[in-house]
Amino acid sequence: MSGSHPTVDGAGGALRPLGLPRPLQVRLDARGEPAELTPAARGPQRGGGARPGAAPSGPTHEVERIEEVWRIAEEWWREAPLQRTYYRVLVDGGRAFTLFHDDAAPPEEGWYEQRY
Amino acid sequence: MQTTRQQPTAPQISCLFVPSLALAVELAERPGMASGVGAGEQPAALADEAGLRVAEASLAALDRGVRPGQTLREAVAYCPTLAVLEPRPARARHVAAQLVAAVEAVSPLVEEAAPGEVYADLRGLDGLYPRPGALEQALLAAAQIDGKALGGKALGARLGVAGSRFTARAAAHAAAPGEWLRVAAAEARAFLAPLPGEWLPLEAAEQGWLRLLGLETLGDLAALPRHAVEAQFGPAGGQAWLAARGEDPTPLTPRRFRERVIETAQAQPPLVSREAVLHTVEQLLGRALRQPQAQRRFVRAVRLQATTEDEHAWERTRVLKEPTGDRARLWTAIRPALEAAEFGGPIAELTLELGGLTAESARQVGLFREYARRREQLDEMTRHLKVRYGQSPLRRVVAVEPWSRIPERRHALIDYDP
Numbered sequence: 001m002s003g004s005h006p007t008v009d010g011a012g013g014a015l016r017p018l019g020l021p022r023p024l025q026v027r028l029d030a031r032g033e034p035a036e037l038t039p040a041a042r043g044p045q046r047g048g049g050a051r052p053g054a055a056p057s058g059p060t061h062e063v064e065r066i067e068e069v070w071r072i073a074e075e076w077w078r079e080a081p082l083q084r085t086y087y088r089v090l091v092d093g094g095r096a097f098t099l100f101h102d103d104a105a106p107p108e109e110g111w112y113e114q115r116y
Numbered sequence: 117m118q119t120t121r122q123q124p125t126a127p128q129i130s131c132l133f134v135p136s137l138a139l140a141v142e143l144a145e146r147p148g149m150a151s152g153v154g155a156g157e158q159p160a161a162l163a164d165e166a167g168l169r170v171a172e173a174s175l176a177a178l179d180r181g182v183r184p185g186q187t188l189r190e191a192v193a194y195c196p197t198l199a200v201l202e203p204r205p206a207r208a209r210h211v212a213a214q215l216v217a218a219v220e221a222v223s224p225l226v227e228e229a230a231p232g233e234v235y236a237d238l239r240g241l242d243g244l245y246p247r248p249g250a251l252e253q254a255l256l257a258a259a260q261i262d263g264k265a266l267g268g269k270a271l272g273a274r275l276g277v278a279g280s281r282f283t284a285r286a287a288a289h290a291a292a293p294g295e296w297l298r299v300a301a302a303e304a305r306a307f308l309a310p311l312p313g314e315w316l317p318l319e320a321a322e323q324g325w326l327r328l329l330g331l332e333t334l335g336d337l338a339a340l341p342r343h344a345v346e347a348q349f350g351p352a353g354g355q356a357w358l359a360a361r362g363e364d365p366t367p368l369t370p371r372r373f374r375e376r377v378i379e380t381a382q383a384q385p386p387l388v389s390r391e392a393v394l395h396t397v398e399q400l401l402g403r404a405l406r407q408p409q410a411q412r413r414f415v416r417a418v419r420l421q422a423t424t425e426d427e428h429a430w431e432r433t434r435v436l437k438e439p440t441g442d443r444a445r446l447w448t449a450i451r452p453a454l455e456a457a458e459f460g461g462p463i464a465e466l467t468l469e470l471g472g473l474t475a476e477s478a479r480q481v482g483l484f485r486e487y488a489r490r491r492e493q494l495d496e497m498t499r500h501l502k503v504r505y506g507q508s509p510l511r512r513v514v515a516v517e518p519w520s521r522i523p524e525r526r527h528a529l530i531d532y533d534p
Contacts, residue, residue, distance in 0.1 A: 015395060015516065016529040039288050078385070082522065116522050 021112035024099055031106060034063050034087055037099065039113055061091035072100075080104065086114070126301065128238035129368060130255055131256060133218055133288035137232030138162055138208035139172040140271045142201045160199040161191055165428070204427030206465075211271075216371075218258035222251070225370040235281060237368050252277060252296040278304060282364035286311055286334075304362025309335030316356045322349055334360040375424045377470040379404040386425040386462030389517040393422070393463055394454055396531055398447060400468040402533055405443055409473065414439035416472025418450050424461030432457070439474050443534075495534035507532040 022040045029035035029066055039058040068088040075082050083103035102110035134140055158179035161170045170191045173182045182193035192198050212231035220226045225237035238251060245251035252275055259273030275296035278288025279393040283304045290311070291297040299307045311334045313326050325348065331337050337345060338360040345353040358364055379400040387393050397420065404410060416439040422430040434452040440446060502508045510532035517525045 004395060013516075014530070015392065015399075015526045016511075017516075018513065018529060019138045019524045074521065114523055 019115050021100070021114050024111040024113050026099070026101075026108070028107060028109040033066060034089060034099065034111075036063060037061055037089075037091070037111070037113075039097075061093070061095070061097075063089045063091055065090045067096075080114065118294070126239075127279050127313050128241075129278060129281050129284045130223075130236045130238050130252075130430055131281075131284040131288040132234045132255055132259060132261065132273060133276070133285070134215070134232035134271050134273045136162070136172040136174070136213055136273075137215075138203060138205070139174060139201070140232070141208050141211050142204070143174070144271055145207075145459065146201075158199060159195050159197060160201060161188075162203050165203055165205065167202065170200075181518055198272060202426075206423040206429035209429060213409065215259060216271075219255060222254050223363050224257060225368060227368045227370050229365045233285075235284065235368050237370065238277065240485060242468070250297075252298065256294070276361070278366035280304070280359070280362060281366045281368065282317065282359035283308060283362045286315055289315065299362075300361070305338060309333060309338065310362055313337060316359060318349070318352060322352065322356075323328050324347070369503055375409065375473050377404045377407045377410045377473070378467060379407075379469075380465060380467045382465050385462060386464040387466075388462045389520075389525075390455065390457075391514070391518075392516045392528075393457075393459075394451065395514050395516065395528070396466055397454055397468060399530055399533075400466060401408040401443060401447060401450070404468055405441070405446075406533075409468055410441070412441070412476045413473045414441045414476055415446060416474060417470075418446060419467075419469040419471060420450060420453060421467040421469070422457070422459055422463045423465040423467075424459055425464040426461050428460050430457060435472075439472065441476060498532060498534055502533070507531075 024040070025038040027036040038060045050075045066087055066089050070086050072084045072086065073081065084100040085103055086098065086100040088096065088098050098114045098116065100112055100114055101107070102112065103115075104110065139160065141162060142162060157174065157176050157374055159180055159182065160174045162172040163169070164171040168187060170182060170184050170186045170188065173191075177191075177195055177198055180198075182191045182198060186194075188200055192200070198421050208231060212228070215232065216226060216228045216234055219234045219236050223236035223238060223241060227235045229235060236255065241251055245254060256273065257276050259271055272293040274288050274291035274293055276284045276289070276291055277296065277300070278284040278287050278299040279301040283299055287297040287299045288307055313331055313333060313336070314323060316323075316326070316334065318338070323524065326337070329348070331340075335355060340357070342354060342357050345357040347353075349356065355364070355366070373432060381396050381400055383392075383396065387396065415436070417433060417435045420431065420432045424430070430506075432450075434449050434453060436446075438447055496506055498510055501510070508531050511529040512532045513527055514530055515526065516528045519529070520526050
């Protein structure tokens with residue numbers, strides 16, 4: 001994922017970012033928008049969330065409606081600028097997800113769920 | 117009863133010299149450019165921190181009329197093929213410190229006169245390096261820092277050894293890059309005689325006066341009577357006269373051993389928010405105070421250093437009015453410096469140094485200590501947990517960049533480790 005999270009090296013005393021994105025598997029429809037998503041299963045990791053890079057293995061949800069789409073482009077001066085396209089979607093069962101696509105990755109890859 | 121008086125060992129001073137260290141570091145780290153600052157290579161100049169003027173120039177650039185202090189526009193007009201390099205003061209400082217540390221591994225008495233100009237007192241080291249030339253090789257090897265990236269030859273380090281400080285410096289200047297030159301005391305005057313008078317440690321005005329008097333070489337000066345030189349140049353002239361004769365009496369001023377505690381943190385990607393820097397330094401302070409050297413000691417000075425991702429340096433030193441070992445008071449003393457700091461870029465490395473360590477002394481406690489007592493109980497409990505689990509299992513949430521559009525940048529967990 002471009003624009004990685006700030007961490008600080010050293011013996012102990014690391015800054016551990018909260019609310020790290022969780023990887024998602026997303027199937028796209030003909031227009032290139034999310035049609036189906038499979039979140040990562042909650043693992044035994046600290047914080048109850050999957051780490052970036054963990055394989056998604058939770059239940060699959062059909063996307064019923066995309067409520068909002070927005071883009072974030074930050075740190076354009078870096079070699080790997082952070083560019084994300086966010087989707088606020090409603091899935092079957094009425095649950096809402098906020099997910100984003102890391103625009104540096106191919107369309108079918110680089111999908112994450114973002115918790116606020 | 118017969119007494120014998122031991123003859124004092126003749127002084128032996130070495131000078132390890134890297135011309136234009138900051139420029140040499142930049143050239144050594146650029147594989148596409150010829151390394152070193154020799155005359156036959158591509159002309160290169162190092163810009164100053166403002167990026168407006170020439171700070172240092174290679175010999176090839178000097179040959180084409182480039183001079184330190186010129187504007188870059190002027191310099192490029194003199195030398196259209198000039199390669200202008202952006203300075204990285206933190207990198208140069210790091211290499212200079214490595215150079216000193218490496219020489220200290222050979223001799224305990226080391227003085228850094230300037231970045232890239234390191235003197236060492238070699239008296240008594242003959243027993244450790246009995247083979248002729250072994251001591252010089254060991255000192256030159258000190259310039260082989262940073263592994264392959266900055267070899268001694270790449271930096272253009274050279275070494276001079278002599279009985280006096282100035283002669284050692286002159287020998288180092290005269291030696292070829294990567295080579296050493298030893299000047300025996302008896303040969304010092306003859307060695308110095310043909311060297312230019314500009315090498316003398318005199319101010320620019322005095323150098324100009326020297327030229328006006330037609331004194332071009334050190335030999336010209338040494339041939340005059342001392343009183344005549346002192347009449348023109350004052351006490352500095354007397355010193356210069358002695359130096360020109362190979363009798364420079366200036367002693368080495370070895371840097372004093374300072375007990376200190378240093379903690380460093382590297383951030384990847386570099387920290388862009390002041391809050392992240394504050395939290396990191398607060399953590400460093402906690403870690404530094406937990407080091408054994410700082411236990412039950414008071415701290416008199418705190419030095420903060422930050423290096424940006426472009427290798428620009430920021431540094432502040434806070435000397436406390438009253439030494440303290442209390443983390444909260446130390447944090448109160450250094451926090452304003454961080455809040456007012458202008459770093460000049462995202463921070464890639466932070467270093468905190470506690471200096472002036474003194475013995476713990478009595479202090480007046482406050483009357484109303486309920487909050488402090490609760491905090492002490494929490495800290496004590498945390499220490500117990502740390503003994504049990506090896507690390508503090510407690511964390512606290514801190515706001516890092518609460519305004520950030522990127523949610524995972526807004527808050528972070530840091531160890532609660534008193």
